[in-house]
Amino acid sequence: MDSLQSDTLVDTALSSRTTENAPLEPYLVILSGKHIGKQFKLSRQKNVFGRGHDADIVIADPKISRRHGAFIVKAGVVIMVEDYGSTNGTYIDERRIDKEKISLLSRIRAGGTYMRIDYKKPSEAQSEQALYQAANTDVLTQIPNRRAFVIRGQEELSFCKRNRTALTVIMCDVDHFKKINDTFGHPAGDQVLKDLAEMLSKEMRTEDTLARYGGEEFIMLLRGNSESQALILAERIREKVAHKAFEYQHLKIPATLSIGICSRQSAYIDSLESMIRAADRALYQAKKTAAIRSRSNEIEKNYPRKSISFWPSRVQYKNRKK
Numbered sequence: 001m002d003s004l005q006s007d008t009l010v011d012t013a014l015s016s017r018t019t020e021n022a023p024l025e026p027y028l029v030i031l032s033g034k035h036i037g038k039q040f041k042l043s044r045q046k047n048v049f050g051r052g053h054d055a056d057i058v059i060a061d062p063k064i065s066r067r068h069g070a071f072i073v074k075a076g077v078v079i080m081v082e083d084y085g086s087t088n089g090t091y092i093d094e095r096r097i098d099k100e101k102i103s104l105l106s107r108i109r110a111g112g113t114y115m116r117i118d119y120k121k122p123s124e125a126q127s128e129q130a131l132y133q134a135a136n137t138d139v140l141t142q143i144p145n146r147r148a149f150v151i152r153g154q155e156e157l158s159f160c161k162r163n164r165t166a167l168t169v170i171m172c173d174v175d176h177f178k179k180i181n182d183t184f185g186h187p188a189g190d191q192v193l194k195d196l197a198e199m200l201s202k203e204m205r206t207e208d209t210l211a212r213y214g215g216e217e218f219i220m221l222l223r224g225n226s227e228s229q230a231l232i233l234a235e236r237i238r239e240k241v242a243h244k245a246f247e248y249q250h251l252k253i254p255a256t257l258s259i260g261i262c263s264r265q266s267a268y269i270d271s272l273e274s275m276i277r278a279a280d281r282a283l284y285q286a287k288k289t290a291a292i293r294s295r296s297n298e299i300e301k302n303y304p305r306k307s308i309s310f311w312p313s314r315v316q317y318k319n320r321k322k
């Protein structure tokens, strides 16, 4: 498409959509990756995007540079995207660019993240954002829900296959959660789940995903983690939770986790579902047995039992290479 055509497209879109009184404003819409569906208002003349926290638009994609590039806005219209000499480049319709005009039809890619530009009224953008939030976020803990996890997981799986990296699923379940509810009350149980979500989020890297998978079950997806690294992370989490004093209205609530792990090299992954099933089976085993176990190449090793605060907690580590 030449630049004249692209200008005409933006003009047409703007004029046809400004019939209602509020002016249309430019937004960057994320089409893939961790922030899929998210919209960022382009409110500056130069809107720097990147993975660094000093960027105007922070995108958690490890293949995006800290200050990757910028969207340039003039008179309310996004006219250009510029690459700031990023390692992995910026692309328009899969063509690498330095600085180039963009249109409503342009599909922009930086790292593994696809984006496009749209123009909308702030109220329209807000309601779309609210819908996106509601569909993808767990109301209680404010972390991604199961649906968001599955969407993200499929993308992660494609990434791992393309880049031949390993993928790990970790499932954590609060032990005897029913007892927590029965002893301290349902709101106290809610508080434990919220605090847990916050704790687990802090253990994640930007490229990892944490979600609430069910009632008292959390799931993590770790890119490129070796089995032994995953086991170290699981142990750290289990220890931290066992030693944390969860609190609700001055009541101290002890809680422990059981953890199931499935770690596979990309060549051995058939589907995300099979990995989740394997991690779930490992979790089930962890619940049944009191030992901290590692299972690698079908040889089981027993690890010494670690300190337990109140209720027993176990880690079952399962490696299912075919």
Ligand SMILES: Nc1nc2c(ncn2[C@@H]2O[C@H](COP(=O)(O)OP(=O)(O)OP(=O)(O)O)[C@@H](O)[C@H]2O)c(=O)[nH]1
Residues within 6 Å of the ligand: 140, 173, 174, 175, 176, 177, 178, 179, 181, 185, 186, 187, 188, 189, 190, 193, 214, 215, 216, 287
């Ligand atoms: N407070 C609270 N409780 C929940 C929530 N979702 C599920 N639950 C409760 O979680 C409890 C889960 O109970 P079970 O499936 O028996 O599991 P458990 O008591 O943790 O037992 P084990 O998994 O064998 O250790 C049920 O009592 C649910 O009502 C929630 O959002 N908030």
